[in-house]
């Protein structure tokens with residue numbers, strides 16, 4: 465690992481290379497919330513080196529592509545976009561292109577980028593974001609391309625505190641509390657590309673949140689691959705309770721949780737911890753015990769069902785959302801029917817469903833009984849149809865109620881006078897309001913509800 469002095473020297477060198485007012489950085493993000501949070505750190509670091517922000521890659525001298533490796537499709541899309549940057553580099557030789565994120569931690573992708581994309585200057589793994597100045601300095605000073613070899617997955621990189629963060633929202637903030645994962649679900653690449661679990665000290669997390677709340681942030685989301693296995697000087701529940709003691713008008717959320725690590729103590733937080741939003745996102749992945757076992761998930765349907773019962777006993781109104789994988793190797797018609805039956809029984813407010821995508825290097829990619837794509841697609845269609853009905857049913861009783869909504873931003877489709885926000889339970893609401901409500905809590909009367917969103921009117 466490079467020393468602080470090496471890093472500072474590199475940063476100085478880059479600052480001398482950057483042309484004030486002209487050199488700009490563009491960060492393109494694929495994937496999950498963790499990647500969004502990492503991009504805010506990449507951007508913050510680049511700005512601290514003197515770069516300004518670019519609105520497009522054509523406008524930038526530093527292009528950072530923060531990639532996702534969770535699905536084949538996301539990787540191919542990133543590679544195709546990186547391919548398009550060849551022309552940007554040809555037009556302006558000062559342009560530096562770096563590939564960051566999970567793909568940069570896959571040895572075969574790093575090799576591919578090195579050989580087939582000669583205009584890519586470096587790769588940078590998620591655990592090594594702090595090395596960005598050094599990589600730029602190597603490119604600038606020695607015209608050297610640097611392709612970091614990923615560490616062994618069981619190496620535990622130290623957590624770099626103090627990396628500047630450029631927040632993309634003024635009223636919502638991701639706060640990473642831990643990195644990596646120890647679970648090795650058989651379909652998942654994360655433990656190989658993000659390494660072993662490591663948690664930030666609670667004091668660091670709490671002071672970051674106090675600062676954000678003091679600056680008017682209204683929603684804090686504690687982030688990690690497996691937040692409820694957080695452990696430093698306290699466990700996850702201890703951390704949630706301590707965040708609950710922070711004064712201010714804000715909501716607290718967390719994601720993602722693992723069912724095997726949900727404790728009674730965590731469930732109890734939903735009736736009493738101030739700020740904690742009544743929403744639990746708890747990946748189910750399958751409703752079949754046989755498939756859960758093959759996925760190495762360490763829980764069965766009975767345990768999952770019992771968590772849901774206990775959560776609803778604490779708070780009958782809690783919003784429950786989940787993830788489901790369709791077409792995992794060996795999934796029979798019977799396994800899939802069991803998943804549909806469990807979705808009907810539990811009645812999630814929303815389910816994020818994915819067709820299984822084999823990831824090189826994971827055990828499930830080598831399972832012999834891969835499900836044919838047309839079977840997976842048909843199962844996916846049936847699951848989406850069912851969940852659509854369930855979500856609409858869950859949203860319908862909200863019509864006529866007045867809910868407290870955090871106004872997030874203008875309507876995504878650009879409809880004038882329409883603002884989009886989220887309820888405490890995390891439901892999407894579109895409502896008529898002036899744009900100056902963005903960033904505030906407002907009361908919205910719900911007039912209509914469908915499976916994916918609520919529509920309403922600003923109420924006094």
Ligand code: SF4
Nearest residue numbers: 645647648649652654
């Ligand atoms: S818990 Fe499983 S699915 Fe989640 S990041 Fe870890 S290995 Fe991947």
